[in-house]
Amino acid sequence: MTRCAEAITVFALAIGAQYPIIHLGRSWLFFWLIPYPSERGIWPNFRSPLVWDFFAISTYLTGSLTFLLLPIIPDWAMVRDRATGLRKRIYTVLALGWRGTPREWHRLEVAMRIMAVTILPVAVSVHTIVSWDFAMAPVPMWHSTVFGPYFVAGAIFSGIAALIIAMALVRKALHLEEYLKPLHFDNLGKLLLVMSLLWIYFIFAERLTVWYGNQPAEMAAFWSIQRGKFAVLFWTMICCNFLIPFPILAIKKLRTIAGTVIASSTIVVGMWLERFLIVVPPLEHKYLPYDWGSYRPTWVEITITVGTFMGMILLYVLFAKFVPIISIWELKGGQHAKPIAEQANATVNLAAQRLDSTLPSTSS
Amino acid sequence: MAHRWGMVVDLDRCTGCEACVAACHAENNIATVGADQAARGRTMHWIHVERYWEGEFPNIRARFQPVLCQQCDAAPCEPVCPTYASYHNSEGLNAQVYNRCIGTRYCANACPYTVRYFNWFNPAWDKPLQLQLNPDVSVREVGVMEKCTFCNQRILAGEIKAKAANRELQDGEVKPACVQSCPPTAMVFGDLNDPNSQVSRMSRSVRATTLLAEVGTLPKVTYLERESSHGDE
Numbered sequence: 001m002t003r004c005a006e007a008i009t010v011f012a013l014a015i016g017a018q019y020p021i022i023h024l025g026r027s028w029l030f031f032w033l034i035p036y037p038s039e040r041g042i043w044p045n046f047r048s049p050l051v052w053d054f055f056a057i058s059t060y061l062t063g064s065l066t067f068l069l070l071p072i073i074p075d076w077a078m079v080r081d082r083a084t085g086l087r088k089r090i091y092t093v094l095a096l097g098w099r100g101t102p103r104e105w106h107r108l109e110v111a112m113r114i115m116a117v118t119i120l121p122v123a124v125s126v127h128t129i130v131s132w133d134f135a136m137a138p139v140p141m142w143h144s145t146v147f148g149p150y151f152v153a154g155a156i157f158s159g160i161a162a163l164i165i166a167m168a169l170v171r172k173a174l175h176l177e178e179y180l181k182p183l184h185f186d187n188l189g190k191l192l193l194v195m196s197l198l199w200i201y202f203i204f205a206e207r208l209t210v211w212y213g214n215q216p217a218e219m220a221a222f223w224s225i226q227r228g229k230f231a232v233l234f235w236t237m238i239c240c241n242f243l244i245p246f247p248i249l250a251i252k253k254l255r256t257i258a259g260t261v262i263a264s265s266t267i268v269v270g271m272w273l274e275r276f277l278i279v280v281p282p283l284e285h286k287y288l289p290y291d292w293g294s295y296r297p298t299w300v301e302i303t304i305t306v307g308t309f310m311g312m313i314l315l316y317v318l319f320a321k322f323v324p325i326i327s328i329w330e331l332k333g334g335q336h337a338k339p340i341a342e343q344a345n346a347t348v349n350l351a352a353q354r355l356d357s358t359l360p361s362t363s364s
Numbered sequence: 365m366a367h368r369w370g371m372v373v374d375l376d377r378c379t380g381c382e383a384c385v386a387a388c389h390a391e392n393n394i395a396t397v398g399a400d401q402a403a404r405g406r407t408m409h410w411i412h413v414e415r416y417w418e419g420e421f422p423n424i425r426a427r428f429q430p431v432l433c434q435q436c437d438a439a440p441c442e443p444v445c446p447t448y449a450s451y452h453n454s455e456g457l458n459a460q461v462y463n464r465c466i467g468t469r470y471c472a473n474a475c476p477y478t479v480r481y482f483n484w485f486n487p488a489w490d491k492p493l494q495l496q497l498n499p500d501v502s503v504r505e506v507g508v509m510e511k512c513t514f515c516n517q518r519i520l521a522g523e524i525k526a527k528a529a530n531r532e533l534q535d536g537e538v539k540p541a542c543v544q545s546c547p548p549t550a551m552v553f554g555d556l557n558d559p560n561s562q563v564s565r566m567s568r569s570v571r572a573t574t575l576l577a578e579v580g581t582l583p584k585v586t587y588l589e590r591e592s593s594h595g596d597e
Binding site: 020023026027033040133136137138283286287293 | 446474
């Protein structure tokens with residue numbers, strides 16, 4: 001399950017990180033955000049939230065990738081030991097010479113413990129800093145103190161939803177019914193329920209504060225969202241993120257695999273709408289009414305958006321094809337692998353034998 | 365003493381003729397984008413005249429307000445630029461270094477006055493319009509931001525001329541294209557560090573206001589509010 005989730009993080013981040021670069025006027029110069037002694041004789045501007053963003057995203061990507069790849073090493077080693085031909089050569093490289101000695105198991109465990117603790121503050125910081133890209137600019141509706149926690153909650157919310165969908169698909173496609181049980185979906189559903197409540201609380205708090213503040217510049221953007229041309233999108237978002245998933249997730253009978261997948265699907269749509277409503281209406285309604293505009297996407301923008309959606313799916317499918325999507329050694333060692341190396345080693349061998357036939361990536 | 369360039373716009377005098385807009389385009393080699401792109405809000409008028417209607421029909425009156433970069437002392441566009449393309453120069457101007465700009469467009473989002481413009485395309489001029497390009501102003505390439513410079517090229521030329529003649533720059537000697545071309549002389553440009561300059565004296569007027577003062581940007585463009593209130597013309 002961790003691996004299902006971490007793969008989503010890494011691929012979503014890898015694709016998401018391309019967007020600021022796609023968005024640049026001179027994309028080929030994106031590396032000017034990196035502080036290095038350049039011929040231009042100038043550092044990046046550390047006051048700019050975009051520079052913070054650059055560091056936050058690269059740190060998070062490095063951390064997530066490490067967190068994803070470290071525990072795959074024993075699994076790849078297992079595949080290496082059982083494969084032949086070209087496949088063996090590839091997995092030999094990927095396994096990084098893993099032999100399964102006690103010292104290796106010990107180091108892996110220490111590393112995983114460190115990573116599990118470090119990745120949390122990094123995750124919080126990256127979503128906060130992304131929100132600060134908005135909040136640090138004096139744009140009506142963006143310049144808000146609630147944006148940091150709001151974005152962190154939104155990221156966890158949509159992340160769990162994506163995870164539930166991915167798990168259900170992987171479960172069906174790779175016949176992992178034995179390993180991804182309804183209980184998993186039930187528990188994730190409860191977490192999703194909590195996040196849905198937290199999300200509706202945040203959006204209520206944000207909207208009410210703006211409404212009572214009654215700043216003319218903010219109210220223009222506010223009303224365009226609440227009852228102007230964005231109202232349909234706004235209320236669709238409320239339905240998708242709260243009104244539909246809340247009863248499904250709150251009623252125990254409905255919190256089945258199918259139920260959580262339906263709730264997650266509406267949430268993923270709703271959270272995309274949320275981002276759209278954060279970006280577009282405030283920029284259309286900045287301070288001077290003369291400059292108010294109307295945004296409509298070009299075919300280039302639509303193509304890029306669809307392309308990255310498809311890219312995400314492609315990366316995930318390829319990952320599930322070439323990597324054991326459920327960690328074999330962790331599964332057989334129990335949820336928390338025993339620190340005793342021999343035991344873990346034996347577990348791996350046992351698990352490998354049992355699972356060899358169930359994993360299409362290692363057989364066929 | 366260093367200069368601190370500022371401007372005063374007398375809204376009582378502005379007729380909304382947009383001569384300033386045309387002069388600015390000609391002086392600063394600003395490309396036009398065509399009707400389709402203009403409909404997407406991609407025009408690049410460094411100065412534009414905002415027209416608002418005051419009152420209800422038939423008691424209605426147009427209000428013309430030329431808006432250009434306010435050259436803020438606390439400019440929101442400056443701290444957000446990751447590459448220092450947008451920075452504060454020694455004479456208080458919000459300078460834009462085109463060669464440093466990578467086109468994040470963050471400055472355009474941060475600017476409350478919406479006076480920073482993005483080059484969606486490489487600039488092009490229909491023949492023979494390329495012959496009227498100003499050799500003192502660089503042409504901007506696709507992907508960079510551009511904005512009003514207070515006609516920095518004219519300021520520099522004036523300073524060089526004064527230095528060559530071994531004298532101080534006179535008040536009113538340097539005029540940006542918009543100021544020079546304004547038929548009713550609604551705009552005045554000068555050094556705010558000189559308490560006796562015309563721009564300093566006018567900016568101390570009781571009618572003096574700044575645009576969006578509540579945002580706290582400390583603009584160096586001052587607007588003189590209209591004296592004749594609505595309906596008693």
